[in-house]
Amino acid sequence: MKGKQGKVLLIDDEKSLVEVIKLGLEEEGYSVDGFCNPVLALRRFNLENYDAVITDIKMPEMSGIEVLKRCKEYNPRILVMLITAYSSVESAISAIRGGAADYITKPFRMEELVLRLTEALNKARIKERYLNLITEKLKEYEIIGKSEKIKTIKEKIKKVSGIDSHVLIQGESGTGKEIVANLIHYYSNRPGRFVPINCSAFPSELLESELFGYKKGAFTGADKNKDGMFKIANRGTLFLDEISTLPLKLQPKLLRVIQDMEFTPLGGTKPERVDVRIIAATNQNIEELVENGKFREDLFYRLNVIPINIPPLRERKEDIPILIEHFLEKTSERLNIKKKTITSRAIDKLLECDWKGNIRELENLIERIMVLEDSEVIDIDLLPNLDNRKPLSDSINLNHLEREAIRKALTMTNGDRKRAASLLGIHTSTLYRKIKKLDLE
Ligand SMILES: Nc1ncnc2c1ncn2[C@@H]1O[C@H](COP(=O)(O)OP(=O)(O)OP(=O)(O)O)[C@@H](O)[C@H]1O
Ligand SMILES: [Mg+2]
Known part of the structure; x- marks a missing residue:
């Protein structure tokens, strides 16, 4: 039990008070080093790893405010609580501005001190965990590259993460759009979650309920309320991937949410307010889709407040060597080879x-060689024939390919579904099903 709650350095020039507080905290599971002399206490502080410091303000050798300052210099994250006589509450308040977590006025009850300390420590621990998580995420989504183009993008990410404007990321498949979206979120201080949704992965009706949620009884099968992505991403970031595949039918509704930050779930009567930052991404030329009437111009402008265009890998080949090194390292770590x-x-x-x-293809190639080849040195004989190779990327979106193939077949046959089906080598009923599923009506 002893010390389980944390390790505390306690400083007060009044010996009896030190003894009382020490005993009280120890009973609650803290381990406590008590000092009457702040100078000696600070010497100890530098040697040990404390979770918190509790110090009196008025002491002959050194004031508690000075103790606070020195502790913070040594460890900016240390939690410091001040004990103050009623007369010096003012200085305690200014000490809070200087980084003290809390203060307590004399006389106080032991329960109160314990409660305040425990609360402050819990808060600090949650914050610490949060900061560690962010650091981890920023590492996970690190952008490797030293080309000018990548440097500019890295700077832009940092610059735009601080503001809440919507972002539209454009770039070919595998160029790192999802990485960039994650980084913008984790660099920003938005407290909510990063919620990704791939617009091409759902047929129209399903996408609508995924985005906006529904109320119980909104349609057959809706046996309970379901939150949509907008709600889940409240105070965070919603990543609308492959936005260009968003059905025309849904575009006005998305436009309204973006304008008013308000939406009504399917079957709902009251609109709900949310605060969501939107990052959209596309690997298609969305300006062209706007010109052809496939994507609403007003929606495009709403999303495209901050455009980020990620150049294809072939336009920044100087990044290839360090990317290779990075993926060799990463694969060996991840697969433990x-x-x-x-x-x-x-x-x-x-x-x-x-x-x-792009980069996904390079990553897959390196991983494949790492896993399949025994030789420790990769020379040209281990590389596949790169001149007329099949796509290495196994992650090209299947829905996408299917959609393209069906579109092409329908155009070639002037919309004759029977002939289109035989062109595609599938049964007519299968084609009907796919047209419905992919919302190609
Ligand atoms: N600059 C980079 N440094 C390190 N890894 C990268 C970089 N860019 C992309 N990657 C890696 O390449 C892969 C593809 O990246 P990502 O999924 O972000 O691409 P995308 O543009 O969203 O692709 P798609 O259009 O196919 O969805 C991921 O594994 C990602 O970690
Ligand atoms: Mg992606």
């Missing part, structure tokens, strides 16, 4: 490639 090295001849060969699948 020995890291391989790569010859400069092999790197040169990879520099010649045009990387249609």
Whole structure:
């Protein structure tokens, strides 16, 4: 039990008070080092790892305010609580501004001190956990690259994360759009969650209920209320991936939510207010879709407040060598296999490639070689034929490919579904089902 709650440094020039508080805190599971002399206490502070410092303000050798300052210099995250006589409440208040977590006025009850300390420590621990999580996320989504183009994007991410304007990220498949969206969220101080949704992954009706949620009884099967992504992302960031596939039918509703930050769930009667930052991404030329009437112009302008265009890998080949190194390292760590090295001849060969699948394709290639090849050195003989290769990327969106193929077949046959189906080599009823599922009506 003793010490389980944390380790406390206690300083008060009144010996009897030190003894009483020490005993009281120890009974509550804290371990306590008590001092009457702040100078000696500080010496100890530098040697030990305390969770909190409780110090009196008025002491002959050194004031508690000075103790606070020195503790913070040594460890900016240390929690300091001040004990003050009624007469010096003013200085305690200014000490809070200087980084003290709390203060308590004499005389006080032991229960009160314990409660305040426990609360302050819990708060500090939650904050610490939160900061660790953010640091972890920023590392997980680190952008590797030293080209000018990537440097500019990194700067832009930091700059825009501080403001809440909506962002539209454009770039070919595999260029890092999702990474950029995550980074913007984790650099920002938005307290809510990062909620990704891929607009191409749902047929129209389902997407609507995914985004806005529904009330019990809104339709057959709606046997309870369900929160939509907008609500889940409240005070956070909603990442609308593949926004260009958002059905025209849903676009006005999204536009309204963006304008008013208010939406009504399906079957609901009251609009609900939310505070959501939107980051949208697309690998299609959305301006072209606007010109062709496939995407609403007003919605496009609402989303495109801050445009971020990620260039394809072939336009920043100088990043390829460090990306290779990064993926060799990452794969070896993740799969717990020995890291391989790569010859400069092999790197040169990879520099010649045009990387249609961009960074994802490069990552997949490295992973494949790491897993399948025994040799510890990657030379050109281990590289696949990169001149007329099949796409290495296994992550190209299947819905997307299917949609494209069906569109093409329908155009070629002037909308004759029977002929289109035979062109595609599938049964007519399958084609009908797919048209419905992919919302190609
Ligand atoms: N600059 C980079 N540094 C390190 N890894 C990267 C970088 N850019 C992309 N990646 C990695 O490449 C893969 C693809 O990135 P991401 O999913 O963000 O691409 P995308 O643009 O969203 O692709 P898609 O259009 O197919 O959805 C991920 O594994 C990501 O970690
Ligand atoms: Mg993506």
